[in-house]
Amino acid sequence: MLHRTRAEQVLxxxxxxxxKFPDFKSVCEAGQETIEKEMESLGLRWRARNLHxxxxxxxxxxxxxxxxxKNDLLELPGIGNYISSAFLCFSKNIPEPLLDxxxxxxxxxxxxxxxxxSSRRKKDFETVMRKILEFGDCRHLxxxxxxxxxxxxxxxxxxxxxxxxxxxxxxYRRC
Ligand code: SF4
Numbered sequence: 001m002l003h004r005t006r007a008e009q010v011l012x013x014x015x016x017x018x019x020k021f022p023d024f025k026s027v028c029e030a031g032q033e034t035i036e037k038e039m040e041s042l043g044l045r046w047r048a049r050n051l052h053x054x055x056x057x058x059x060x061x062x063x064x065x066x067x068x069x070k071n072d073l074l075e076l077p078g079i080g081n082y083i084s085s086a087f088l089c090f091s092k093n094i095p096e097p098l099l100d101x102x103x104x105x106x107x108x109x110x111x112x113x114x115x116x117x118s119s120r121r122k123k124d125f126e127t128v129m130r131k132i133l134e135f136g137d138c139r140h141l142x143x144x145x146x147x148x149x150x151x152x153x154x155x156x157x158x159x160x161x162x163x164x165x166x167x168x169x170x171x172y173r174r175c
Contacts, residue, residue, distance in 0.1 A: 005042055013042060024064050027055035050078035068092055082120070089138040097129035098142045102149025107132075109153060109171035 001010045001017075017038055021027045027035060032052045039048040054077050058066060066087065067073055073084035085096035099120035107128050108115035119125050133141055152159045158171075166172040 001039065001042055001044070001047075003042075003044060003047060010042065013039070024055040024058045027052060028059045047078075053077045054079070066091075068094070070096070089142050093137055093139045095130070095133040095138040097126050097133060098138075099125055099129060100146065101155075102146045102153075103129060103142070105155060106145055106149050106153045109158075110165065110169050112170035 001014055020038070021030060021035075030052075032049055035052045036045050036048040039045070039051075057076055058064060062072075067076075068088070070084055070088065073079050073087065074081070082098070082100065085098050088094040088096040089098055104115060104119045104125055107113060107125055108119060111128055113119070113122075113124055113128075132145075135141065152163055160166055160169070160172045160175060163169070163172070
């Protein structure tokens with residue numbers, strides 16, 4: 001639901017949705033059209049269709065419980081590398097590297113790796129992120145990095161002078 005939509009706009013729709021459809025069974029039984037209607041105001045018809053398909057698949061193949069294994073997750077409709085990692089990290093606290101705009105930017109700047117649209121799929125970024133996850137629990141580290149990327153290591157005008165990592169940062173050294 002957060003796809004290109006601000007959290008404040010989504011909150012009420014999300015809360016109503018989970019109240020009406022508390023599990024995968026209820027999403028599946030509601031039918032595709034109903035789910036599309038529920039998410040209509042977010043302009044996410046394709047995602048609503050995927051969600052319905054996903055719910056039915058989890059219900060029929062996994063007895064209504066989301067699998068905890070990366071390969072099983074990747075076989076589900078609409079689930080790619082990022083969503084499967086996010087699920088394992090945030091929900092199960094399993095150390096799966098989460099590479100998004102923020103974590104890629106921080107890693108790229110700190111370690112002088114070239115940042116591009118494909119960075120989140122690159123092995124060197126994944127290797128660094130896996131190393132970082134050895135220092136604490138996945139959930140807290142990943143959320144902290146996302147917040148740090150929003151508040152300090154911002155895309156434009158990063159707050160380098162106030163940054164606790166500046167002495168180890170390649171980007172800062174070059175400024
Ligand atoms: S010093 Fe600047 S570029 Fe480096 S991590 Fe901190 S905020 Fe980001």
